Amino acid sequence: MPLGSPPGAAFESVMVLSITRLAADVEPRRPSGYPAGMRDLDDLFAGLAQSRFRRRFALGRREADYLAQRGLDAVLAHGAEFVADRLAPARPANDGRQTPWRNHPIFVAQHATGTCCRTCLARWHRIPAERALSAGEQAYVLAVIARWLRNQPEAATAPRQPDLFRD
Numbered sequence: 757m758p759l760g761s762p763p764g765a766a767f768e769s770v771m772v773l774s775i776t777r778l779a780a781d782v783e784p785r786r787p788s789g790y791p792a793g794m795r796d797l798d799d800l801f802a803g804l805a806q807s808r809f810r811r812r813f814a815l816g817r818r819e820a821d822y823l824a825q826r827g828l829d830a831v832l833a834h835g836a837e838f839v840a841d842r843l844a845p846a847r848p849a850n851d852g853r854q855t856p857w858r859n860h861p862i863f864v865a866q867h868a869t870g871t872c873c874r875t876c877l878a879r880w881h882r883i884p885a886e887r888a889l890s891a892g893e894q895a896y897v898l899a900v901i902a903r904w905l906r907n908q909p910e911a912a913t914a915p916r917q918p919d920l921f922r923d
């Protein structure tokens with residue numbers, strides 16, 4: 757990792773590497789990126805920016821502070837658990853209401869990116885409901901969330917601080 761890389765860079769490169777491997781298993785000639793059928797992220801974020809509903813989401817002070825204190829890697833590790841537990845099952849519990857509106861940066865990012873429930877995942881990301889998400893699809897969802905968090909002005913400007921609290 758070159759000097760000056762953002763804290764999330766190492767995590768992302770590991771993630772992208774594993775996504776690329778999965779994509780290669782599924783479709784060997786696909787040059788890079790996500791499993792076959794996943795949306796291009798530039799295309800996705802252009803679409804999200806057109807949505808009056810999605811674009812109004814932003815980190816509140818509390819979520820921004822939490823992200824700054826914990827760092828992106830730790831927050832994304834929570835995100836991986838949320839995605840695995842609340843989104844990945846074929847029939848998630850309380851689907852459509854499983855993602856709170858606030859109190860964790862991941863929740864806000866999920867609403868902002870249409871990764872909050874299986875209905876939104878089907879509509880925005882063309883991932884069908886009623887079946888479990890693959891590992892590659894979960895990594896894709898996390899990459900979407902990571903990109904949104906990295907785009908937040910608070911995340912870009914807040915200095916990385918040592919962990920003040922531990923679980």
Ligand SMILES: [Zn+2]
Nearest residue numbers: 872873875876
């Ligand atoms: Zn939703």
